[in-house]
Amino acid sequence: MDRLSSAGLAGGMRHQVLVTGATGKSGRRVARRLREEGVAVRAAARGGEHFFDWTDRSTWDAALEGVQAVYIVPLDGTALVRPFVERAVRLGVRRVVLASGRGIDVPGYAKDAGGMLEGLVDGETAVRESGLEWTISRPGWFAQNFSEGFFADAVRAGELRLPGGAGAASFVDAEDIAAVVVAALTGGGHSGQVYELSGPRAVTLDEAAAAISEAAGRDVRYVPLSVEEYVAELVGQGWSPADAAAFADLIEPLREGKDEHVSDGVPRALGRPPRSFAEFAASTAAEGGWAV
Numbered sequence: 001m002d003r004l005s006s007a008g009l010a011g012g013m014r015h016q017v018l019v020t021g022a023t024g025k026s027g028r029r030v031a032r033r034l035r036e037e038g039v040a041v042r043a044a045a046r047g048g049e050h051f052f053d054w055t056d057r058s059t060w061d062a063a064l065e066g067v068q069a070v071y072i073v074p075l076d077g078t079a080l081v082r083p084f085v086e087r088a089v090r091l092g093v094r095r096v097v098l099a100s101g102r103g104i105d106v107p108g109y110a111k112d113a114g115g116m117l118e119g120l121v122d123g124e125t126a127v128r129e130s131g132l133e134w135t136i137s138r139p140g141w142f143a144q145n146f147s148e149g150f151f152a153d154a155v156r157a158g159e160l161r162l163p164g165g166a167g168a169a170s171f172v173d174a175e176d177i178a179a180v181v182v183a184a185l186t187g188g189g190h191s192g193q194v195y196e197l198s199g200p201r202a203v204t205l206d207e208a209a210a211a212i213s214e215a216a217g218r219d220v221r222y223v224p225l226s227v228e229e230y231v232a233e234l235v236g237q238g239w240s241p242a243d244a245a246a247f248a249d250l251i252e253p254l255r256e257g258k259d260e261h262v263s264d265g266v267p268r269a270l271g272r273p274p275r276s277f278a279e280f281a282a283s284t285a286a287e288g289g290w291a292v
């Protein structure tokens with residue numbers, strides 16, 4: 001039986017879960033959902049309730065001590081998951097759920113100038129080899145990129161200016177990601193599973209803009225740019241040319257339709273279909289997510 005529960009823990013220890021990236025798109029929702037289930041949470045980030053900095057190893061032990069399970073949101077472009085998991089094993093952690101990404105094991109999926117994909121592959125390997133109970137969450141493009149992430153400012157400005165061509169992606173709602181992560185952190189039957197997570201169907205950037213317009217009650221349109229135009233706009237906003245080019249590379253899989261496919265992770269982990277982009281847009285608008 002691999003359900004983590006207070007009753008099942010040796011010595012009457014309190015069941016506590018460390019959530020890294022706890023101020024981010026997935027971690028914040030994971031922490032909230034765990035608390036709603038009555039689980040004690042250590043919500044860790046540089047700006048979180050519990051101070052934790054991936055780049056300062058002196059903060060690692062205090063984050064890991066006394067917890068039974070950990071949600072790991074890696075620091076992109078690093079290979080820090082491996083030493084962190086080694087520390088977790090030493091400090092008695094039993095279970096890890098790793099935030100990774102769809103496509104990382106697909107040859108030629110994307111250029112990897114920032115070392116992001118390489119870091120995620122190394123993190124997955126480290127978790128698999130750790131001897132801990134492990135689950136890997138591999139979401140595709142987050143729907144919340146439009147409300148909290150890369151595209152949020154453009155949506156608020158009314159023009160989604162991107163080099164996305166006519167590409168589509170099966171955007172996944174971070175609420176579904178969090179629900180899967182919480183199930184894997186606290187429930188049974190998820191050990192050794194790799195959950196690829198998507199929404200129920202592919203959505204083009206035109207369709208995404210239309211869905212947000214309808215939900216938010218104001219005009220948002222998609223303006224397709226060439227890669228060169230996009231990089232020039234980012235540089236004009238103060239980005240370094242190298243960062244702008246690396247970021248444009250991240251959009252290439254979307255433009256090329258490499259993220260159109262639908263994955264079965266949400267139904268497999270939760271026994272229900274994923275939320276649609278329209279549901280994401282409606283709930284985000286209802287919460288004032290695109291208020292200006």
Ligand SMILES: NC(=O)c1ccc[n+]([C@@H]2O[C@H](COP(=O)([O-])OP(=O)(O)OC[C@H]3O[C@@H](n4cnc5c(N)ncnc54)[C@H](OP(=O)(O)O)[C@@H]3O)[C@@H](O)[C@H]2O)c1
Nearest residue numbers: 021022023024025026027045046047053054101140141142
């Ligand atoms: N966005 C997508 O569409 C997408 C798709 C697939 C996979 N992914 C992957 O998902 C992961 C991102 O997850 P997310 O979207 O939930 O996170 P996120 O919203 O990007 O937030 C990042 C989190 O990491 C924390 N953080 C940043 N630097 C840190 C540091 N030096 N030390 C400790 N914490 C640090 C941030 O908090 P503080 O700043 O307060 O420290 C924040 O809580 C990445 O690995 C990304 O590659 C993203």
